[in-house]
Amino acid sequence: MSTADLARFSVNQMTVRQLSLPDLVDACVALGVPGVGLWREPVRRYGVQAAAELVGDAGLTVTTLCRGGFLTATDPVERAEALGDNHAAIDEAATLGTDTLVLVSGGLPAGSRDLRGARERIADALAVLAPYAAQRGVRLAIEPLHPMYASDRCVVSTLAQALDLAERFPAHQVGVAVDTYHVWWDDQAPAQIARAGAAGRIHTFQLADWTTPLPEGVLNGRGQLGDGAVDMREWKRCVEAAGYTGPIEVELFNERLWARDGREVLAETAQRFVEHVIR
Amino acid sequence: MSTADLARFSVNQMTVRQLSLPDLVDACVALGVPGVGLWREPVRRYGVQAAAELVGDAGLTVTTLCRGGFLTATDPVERAEALGDNHAAIDEAATLGTDTLVLVSGGLPAGSRDLRGARERIADALAVLAPYAAQRGVRLAIEPLHPMYASDRCVVSTLAQALDLAERFPAHQVGVAVDTYHVWWDDQAPAQIARAGAAGRIHTFQLADWTTPLPEGVLNGRGQLGDGAVDMREWKRCVEAAGYTGPIEVELFNERLWARDGREVLAETAQRFVEHVIR
Numbered sequence: 001m002s003t004a005d006l007a008r009f010s011v012n013q014m015t016v017r018q019l020s021l022p023d024l025v026d027a028c029v030a031l032g033v034p035g036v037g038l039w040r041e042p043v044r045r046y047g048v049q050a051a052a053e054l055v056g057d058a059g060l061t062v063t064t065l066c067r068g069g070f071l072t073a074t075d076p077v078e079r080a081e082a083l084g085d086n087h088a089a090i091d092e093a094a095t096l097g098t099d100t101l102v103l104v105s106g107g108l109p110a111g112s113r114d115l116r117g118a119r120e121r122i123a124d125a126l127a128v129l130a131p132y133a134a135q136r137g138v139r140l141a142i143e144p145l146h147p148m149y150a151s152d153r154c155v156v157s158t159l160a161q162a163l164d165l166a167e168r169f170p171a172h173q174v175g176v177a178v179d180t181y182h183v184w185w186d187d188q189a190p191a192q193i194a195r196a197g198a199a200g201r202i203h204t205f206q207l208a209d210w211t212t213p214l215p216e217g218v219l220n221g222r223g224q225l226g227d228g229a230v231d232m233r234e235w236k237r238c239v240e241a242a243g244y245t246g247p248i249e250v251e252l253f254n255e256r257l258w259a260r261d262g263r264e265v266l267a268e269t270a271q272r273f274v275e276h277v278i279r
Numbered sequence: 280m281s282t283a284d285l286a287r288f289s290v291n292q293m294t295v296r297q298l299s300l301p302d303l304v305d306a307c308v309a310l311g312v313p314g315v316g317l318w319r320e321p322v323r324r325y326g327v328q329a330a331a332e333l334v335g336d337a338g339l340t341v342t343t344l345c346r347g348g349f350l351t352a353t354d355p356v357e358r359a360e361a362l363g364d365n366h367a368a369i370d371e372a373a374t375l376g377t378d379t380l381v382l383v384s385g386g387l388p389a390g391s392r393d394l395r396g397a398r399e400r401i402a403d404a405l406a407v408l409a410p411y412a413a414q415r416g417v418r419l420a421i422e423p424l425h426p427m428y429a430s431d432r433c434v435v436s437t438l439a440q441a442l443d444l445a446e447r448f449p450a451h452q453v454g455v456a457v458d459t460y461h462v463w464w465d466d467q468a469p470a471q472i473a474r475a476g477a478a479g480r481i482h483t484f485q486l487a488d489w490t491t492p493l494p495e496g497v498l499n500g501r502g503q504l505g506d507g508a509v510d511m512r513e514w515k516r517c518v519e520a521a522g523y524t525g526p527i528e529v530e531l532f533n534e535r536l537w538a539r540d541g542r543e544v545l546a547e548t549a550q551r552f553v554e555h556v557i558r
């Protein structure tokens with residue numbers, strides 16, 4: 001595993017959430033990992049400015065901040081709160097020096113069955129947020145989540161839907177997050193990646209493998225690279241053919257990985273990245 | 280709840296799998312349920328010919344037989360076994376007097392990451408099975424399963440994919456199963472239902488609601504009608520606009536429903552059907 005092998009590797013903080021932010025930074029430096037994707041909650045606990053300094057002093061690139069979004073509420077008070085929270089997320093991204101804020105759009109409001117209406121409310125919110133983000137030097141990345149999250153987490157289920165939303169705005173304001181875990185099953189995804197790439201809208205590329213059986217609640221069963229059904233090299237080729245040359249972030253939500261030593265998991269993940277993605 | 284209300288209602292046997300076949304038939308007659316969708320395993324345990332007589336004597340229509348399929352193996356012996364099993368399923372459907380055999384296509388073979396190849400092997404198998412089924416008066420209905428089953432159960436995840444396969448064959452040989460549980464999230468599904476209907480390829484229409492959290496393994500959490508995120512009336516309107524006038528089968532895999540009295544669950548399901556689909 002050479003420095004060149006890891007040149008595009010970024011570890012998302014959730015992959016090793018058992019590590020404190022200083023321990024994560026230490027471990028990245030020790031292994032030669034050049035990038036990290038951060039999450040708002042642990043960053044805010046540490047202090048946003050302090051986190052920016054810690055990561056910057058270590059020479060790490062913050063590839064993304066996860067996450068804004070949850071923009072589907074119908075209740076006016078909830079909508080105002082969500083917009084406020086997303087403005088804060090944009091500010092945090094700017095402070096951290098990352099150019100990309102990932103958005104998980106939100107599910108159906110309680111009792112609603114109106115997917116179309118929910119998707120339209122996301123567009124309304126983006127019209128407010130995208131110009132503000134651009135002023136702060138931050139791009140919004142709409143992340144389609146796997147259709148199994150459509151009711152309770154993200155009504156945007158495909159890259160095509162994400163791009164239909166993104167294309168209402170300039171590419172430097174709104175693009176998409178391509179995460180193999182969410183799109184690997186979709187035979188339309190390669191064409192949509194080409195569509196996104198041609199417009200400069202691939203704002204982040206994330207990897208996780210698909211393993212079964214899925215755990216209850218289906219949140220924390222993302223597979224280590226190489227353990228599942230996803231052809232990682234093929235998806236890398238696909239985004240590269242679309243012109244993407246940026247960081248490749250590994251984002252695993254996995255109870256088994258969280259139960260282990262975080263530094264060991266980071267080393268394993270870097271090794272798997274080299275083995276299943278790069279070589 | 281009148282006879283007219285239930286004229287198009289069919290209960291899939293899995294919804295009340297706690298009932299023996301004679302008890303299911305009794306309960307249907309008592310409630311005025313005119314149709315049943317049957318499953319191969321319980322039918323074979325009872326005896327296929329005996330089941331055909333039991334159901335026929337009670338005046339019930341067998342709306343579908345579930346299920347054939349699992350056609351994605353690469354190993355020649357496994358492929359031959361799968362074809363043999365599907366020939367048997369076609370014979371059973373003919374004996375039961377149903378015109379529709381539902382196919383669940385199968386997942387990725389162990390260690391494979393080749394979704395495209397698996398989908399192509401389904402087409403190869405259909406070329407053998409479809410003419411045989413047609414000779415027996417049975418139509419094959421390719422059921423796209425929710426993308427969360429793509430690796431381990433069904434590599435056909437959307438109606439578009441199912442129709443791409445079905446359209447290689449005449450409509451009286453191969454069509455699709457439209458099940459709300461599997462397609463409700465898909466904004467392309469209404470257009471694909473129109474495509475299927477225009478060609479006479481909607482071979483069955485099945486209902487289940489989408490509820491969360493999903494249980495471990497994500498198999499047995501299909502919601503009772505009205506309990507979840509699916510707009511049942513809207514999907515009924517959609518298949519009807521596409522020309523579908525046939526039975527509407529309710530197929531729930533749900534541990535909580537299975538733990539209850541089967542006759543009570545059947546009555547509740549019929550009631551929910553009237554309340555959330557018909558009226």
